[in-house]
Amino acid sequence: MRSPNLRRFRILFSALVFICFFILFADFKFIVPSKYVSILLYLQFIPSAIKFCNLWTLASAGFIAVIILTLLTGRTYCSFLCPLGIGQDLFSRIGGRLRKKFRRYGYKKPFIVLRYTLLVVTIIVTLVWGIYLLTLLDPYGIFGRFMTYFGKPAVIIVNNFVAGILGKFDIYTLSHITVTKFQLLTYSIPVVFLLLVGSLSLAKGRLYCNMICPVGTLLGLVSKASLFRIRFDEDKCTRCGRCSIGCKSSCIDFLQYKVDVSRCVSCFNCIKICPDKAMLYGVVRVKKKEHQTDNEKRRLIAGAVMFLLGLPQIVRGQDKSAPIPQKASTVKENRTTPVCPPGAGSMEDFNNHCIACSLCVNACPNNVLEPALLQYGVAGIMQPVLNYHKSFCTYNCTKCTEVCPTYALKPLLLEAKKLTQLGKANFIKDNCIVKTEKTACGACSEACPTKAVYMIPYEGNLLIPETNNDICIGCGHCEFACPTTPYKAIFVDGNPVHQAAQKPEDEEAKIKAPVEFPF
């Protein structure tokens, strides 16, 4: 095949995929039904692979389909399905507009050592130690974090601007939304990756995919056995070199009529560029290649890995976000365990399966989920954690469990979620307004959906909270509502293993409706 329509099809298809992913992550109005989320995420390689390890079902075998696709067509995944890859193409295009030089790639030697070392290290670390490195490097996760940290806030800022203008004209179809505050620590990793991926794609095309991305490298290996691939029609080629200059993977060596199939992402740009119709996409026999090792690069990789592992330790000492108290409470909350989202089952299980793509953070209508700093330890950085100072887990909602692509959050029926105890409420009487101020409050009990926090008689006409942890589900609404600072008078301590709460009591009311007006 040498039709320029191949490229057109690629652009159209990938644009569609990218728009879908963009909407999915930027959907601040929560319009996209969860069932479409799983369809869109089915073919994402790493999420699907992790889900498969959890479930062993065909419904989670999208990554096998991707391998088969790669065996047939080469790394089409990288050009057609990977949101980060498509995003990079977009960046490259912008780069080309900015400076013509950015659009002149030319053949480069592959970073063989770096690529494969990173792949091997990622696999080993993931199998032996945990999901940490994979979380950092999975392209879908990186894209998800870009959207969460930069894309969605940008969309919300635009929304707020428009909502402000519309409000002046008495139109309230759009409402103002609070933008998540910028936190240096949680943003550090996405910022580093944005700079890395952004600058590489701006000037060097798909260098990130062909140097660092473990999925790209793995599929590159697989594509070495692919059926369809780009090749030269040597009879027609005039060696003008345009294909090589236009190749964003820098993988076409036109002097030798060679295309490095492990780096080719099947973008079909060369087919369109070639004035002689000498590039074609078709069935090819495999040719063998030599391998070389480069110690310099190995050292670099070792250094880079050490840096990545060490980074959280370096930034550890920077967390200071305690607000200035109005009227200080005195007893510090004794928190032992962070609260992980519903459907996690247990913290350990969750930490081992979450790739921190942050889709749940975006899907949460109550904005209670946020990327963890070190609550789960170093390995769990950026995995979602519930922050009850910011919001609470709303009773009638299972959204996060519906969208999770890796099954780190298992789907929960609403009735089951309402009885899933994420943690337990702890009341600190010495911080409570009712005791310290001798005035009525009850904000915690008012907010409690199960009345696990209820009021009992206190001095005079006053009532004071008491907790019943049998029916507490750890939603954190009490903690969120509690007005004391800096320490709350009631807080939820997470359950390392989620437990089943009992059903709230359901007694008939004793008060009867008046038959006559009582006044």
Place this chain on the structure above:
Amino acid sequence: MKRRDFLKRSAGAGLAAGTALSMRKYEDLWASSPVIAKYDMVAIMGGNPDAMFDLGIQELGGMGAFVQKGQKVVVKPNMGWDVIPELAANTNPILVKRVIEHCLKAGAKEVYVFDHSIDNGVNCYRNSGIEKAAKSAGAKVVPANTENYYQEIEIPGGVRLKKAKVHELLLETDVFINIPILKDHNSTRMTCCLKNMMGVVWDRGFWHSNNLNQCIADYALFQKKPALNIIDCFNVMVKHGPQGVSKADVVPMKSQIITTDWVAGDTAASRMLGVETGKIEYISMAHKLGIGNMNIDSLNIKRIKM
């Protein structure tokens, strides 16, 4: 009613009358001109929320006695909780709808509905059924979930609450109609007219940590007072309030109280709920501040059974 308020209101009415006259619609003007209400309070029992309101407002001289042509009206129901209407944590949507219809029929230029909800705002508006009902009646449902919708006001004479941030629509509209639902409350023992105002302010935490009962009473001193309080007692949450856990917390009372005096309204409501009025501290506090009259036995009350 303060003298200043009276002057303001009569000035508004005069202006409306003048405008209407210039538009040559004499008949309409006389039909909707303010009528001095014969009663301080109307209580209705035994009907559906909309039918009870139709009857009750008629006894008070029709909605035209409170809403003039061309005025902007804000209607404040309780829609603070993400629960379905049957659980009676939010004002009955049928009642809200009918009140809006009456306002528009009386010639209101625009009717707005909002509440600073406790649960997630979008879900509350949707699941309470009020958003849909209000829109179908022709009102504008306005968000109230972020601070930028709120403006700081002073509360002259407030004991603990001297300042508050209130929703901008409360300041920008001409008529304010309060439609609370009567419910049990875990710490103040009852939520109704006065306590419903916690949904027009931004910083509720301050109220909770600075003598909640006093703050509730203090807020009622703010000049923008409800022209009408319509208390929904159709289904009444008698325990586990103000959120409720299940239908077992709800008792159908099929009643409604309409009054211009919200302290009197709260007192009557407390009797419906079967709570000793003295235990609800903010009622006597508000009475002392001169906000209204809690001695309802001295009031002229119209009682209707359907």
